[in-house]
Amino acid sequence: MNQVVESVDAEEFPADVNSLWRYSLLLPVTSPSFVLSLGEGWTPLVLTRRLGTYYGLRVLRVKDESRNPTLSFKDRGLCVAISKHTELGATAFTLPSAGNAAVSTSAYSAVGGVPAFIFMPEDTPQSFFQDCQMYGAITTSNPGTISDSAALMRKSKESWTDLSTTKEPYRVEGKKTLAFEIAEQMGWSVPDAIVCPTGGGTALIGIWKGLDELEAIGLIGTERPRLYAAQSGGCAPVVRAFEMGADTVEPWKNGETKAYGLRVPSPFAGRLIMRALYRSGGGAVAVAEHEIAATVNLAAKLEGLDICPEAAVGLAGLSNLIESGQVDYDEDVVVLNTGSGVKYRQI
Ligand SMILES: Cc1ncc(COP(=O)(O)O)c(C=O)c1O
Incomplete structure (x- = not known):
């Protein structure tokens, strides 16, 4: 895309392009010859009936990012x-x-x-x-x-x-397609809440930007899902900042977690992360380290999903949010499975 787009009909997204490049109209690459695609994006939004029932939720879907070419979002x-x-x-x-x-x-x-x-x-x-x-x-x-x-x-x-996280603009541009896909897969509507395992925050920031763009071009209204950042208690700078009502994220000392992607003691875009959480009316939730392995097993046994430890933090975080009444049983919730568990099982 190399022009300002003011309104878009959903039909303008080519239905036969089963990758994030179906939204190329809203992406920054100008010449198609520079698109280096391996078929990324357009991952399934899996309705997880048994896991949903386990947590007692009306609707629980997992955006399964393990299906990407290198197995992560x-x-x-x-x-x-x-x-x-x-x-x-x-x-x-x-x-x-x-x-x-x-x-x-x-x-x-x-x-x-x-x-x-x-x-x-x-x-x-x-x-x-x-x-x-x-x-x-x-x-x-x-x-x-x-x-x-x-x-x-x-x-x-x-x-x-x-290409460090949030130190250049285009990784977030790619991540905003998560919001486009979730909205399109839900018939151009949004869930009540999205739980994002959060380290550097590109997914959270990208989803928030994507939703704003969908509203600006007339594909959704002002409604927004509440966004929740999920982190391990072993490295939870965003959760601590949220609990303090802070606008910025202070560095976490000696961060330790087996959810390696969430071991980000000092996210560079802390201010943007906090802004997305506050504006969406969501929050941040910490998960005990021992819950990670148990939740990986639960997702595999109940849904046949091979989730990564970071996504287990997201699901266990959802469980804590339900327990504390921040997510209601009657809600429609999406959790990101940000990657496959396979890379974490040492060969
Ligand atoms: C599997 C997985 N999930 C979640 C994250 C955190 O993502 P972000 O840095 O965009 O918050 C990472 C980051 O490395 C990751 O590898």
């Missing part, structure tokens, strides 16, 4: 960002990552034929390093968290394009 943002930056002339990419963004960056850089330089904490499951290397990326590991990976990247950085 990171493909949305990184496909759009790498396509756009390549169009702008980028010749190499770098980023610090908790794992899934690294694999995604490596794959789309391979599609574009440009090198990728990845920085990850050394305790990230080995399968993430192996996948990046398989796609031809150069990986570097460090002690500590993704914040330490970022510091190391900044020291090493040459003329590489930095």
